[in-house]
Amino acid sequence: MNFDSREFDKLTRQAAEMMSDIGDVPILLRSRLGEHHRISRAADEMLTGIETLVRELRSFDASAAKPFIDKAFIDQDAGETDFVVS
Amino acid sequence: MHIPEADLEYLIRTLSEARSRATELAVSIGSRLGGEHRLTQLANSAASGIETTLREIRNGVAEKQDAQPVPRKPEIHTSSPVVASFAEVSGLDAEHWLPAFVQELLAHARLGGGITFERVERLLQQRKDEFLRDFLIARRMYRTYPHLFPEFADRARRATAP
Numbered sequence: 119m120n121f122d123s124r125e126f127d128k129l130t131r132q133a134a135e136m137m138s139d140i141g142d143v144p145i146l147l148r149s150r151l152g153e154h155h156r157i158s159r160a161a162d163e164m165l166t167g168i169e170t171l172v173r174e175l176r177s178f179d180a181s182a183a184k185p186f187i188d189k190a191f192i193d194q195d196a197g198e199t200d201f202v203v204s
Numbered sequence: 205m206h207i208p209e210a211d212l213e214y215l216i217r218t219l220s221e222a223r224s225r226a227t228e229l230a231v232s233i234g235s236r237l238g239g240e241h242r243l244t245q246l247a248n249s250a251a252s253g254i255e256t257t258l259r260e261i262r263n264g265v266a267e268k269q270d271a272q273p274v275p276r277k278p279e280i281h282t283s284s285p286v287v288a289s290f291a292e293v294s295g296l297d298a299e300h301w302l303p304a305f306v307q308e309l310l311a312h313a314r315l316g317g318g319i320t321f322e323r324v325e326r327l328l329q330q331r332k333d334e335f336l337r338d339f340l341i342a343r344r345m346y347r348t349y350p351h352l353f354p355e356f357a358d359r360a361r362r363a364t365a366p
Contacts, residue, residue: 125236133229133247140222143215143257150207157260164253168226171246178243 123179130175137168212265217322219258220329226251227336239347305331 144161151158207215230247237244290296290303309327313319346353 129229129232132225133250136222136225136229140218140254143218146211146215147207150211157257157264160253160257160260164250164257167246167250167253171229171243171250174243174246 126175126178130172130178133168133172133175137165137172140165140168207261207264212261215261216258217326219254219261220326220333223251223254223258224329224333224336226254227333227340231336231340239344301331301335 144158144165147155147158147161153159226247230244230251233241233247234244239245290306294302296302305327309319309324312323312327
């Protein structure tokens with residue numbers, strides 16, 4: 119079975135892109151609502167969570183990890199997730 | 205709460221897209237490492253954080269609009285004639301998501317919102333998010349109670365058999 123670290127590189131890249139795309143959301147909310155508003159705080163926490171995910175993905179050694187397979191519901195193809203909707 | 209309409213549109217669109225991407229990431233990571241792995245939990249937590257922010261913004265908007273009459277959200281029934289006829293013409297099952305999606309889109313248009321690329325994208329994204337959420341719940345149920353899904357267990361055994 120293949121457990122390709124390149125797949126994790128791709129996932130890491132996708133997470134980093136998402137972090138970049140969403141990065142100005144907390145800034146915009148702070149400028150409109152102030153930094154103490156509950157929505158601004160929620161956005162800050164959101165970004166912190168995504169930054170943690172990206173950092174952990176970057177430091178993750180995929181080649182040393184034990185793969186987990188769940189073929190009953192999901193079919194993986196080169197890092198893409200294909201869902202069969204019927 | 206005062207956020208200009210254009211900013212709100214941008215925020216909701218950006219967060220909706222990010223939520224979908226984060227959910228897909230969580231599914232991809234979970235399928236490789238399992239639901240208990242720290243990375244899977246971090247990915248789920250990230251998706252949840254986006255969901256929370258989006259909900260907070262929507263709640264803020266709803267509070268602001270409390271004094272104004274809210275247009276009634278169209279109810280979608282798979283037994284409605286439009287859904288049934290579209291399903292019949294397209295050859296799809298009446299329970300399939302596409303007829304219900306088309307019906308919802310037409311209902312929004314009838315309420316005066318029109319049909320724009322942006323609205324179609326947003327509605328489709330909502331359908332996809334709902335599907336992903338249901339998918340994650342179903343998968344969790346399958347893992348927790350595999351004996352309740354003997355047909356899937358048989359299929360999985362056949363798929364992994366040499």
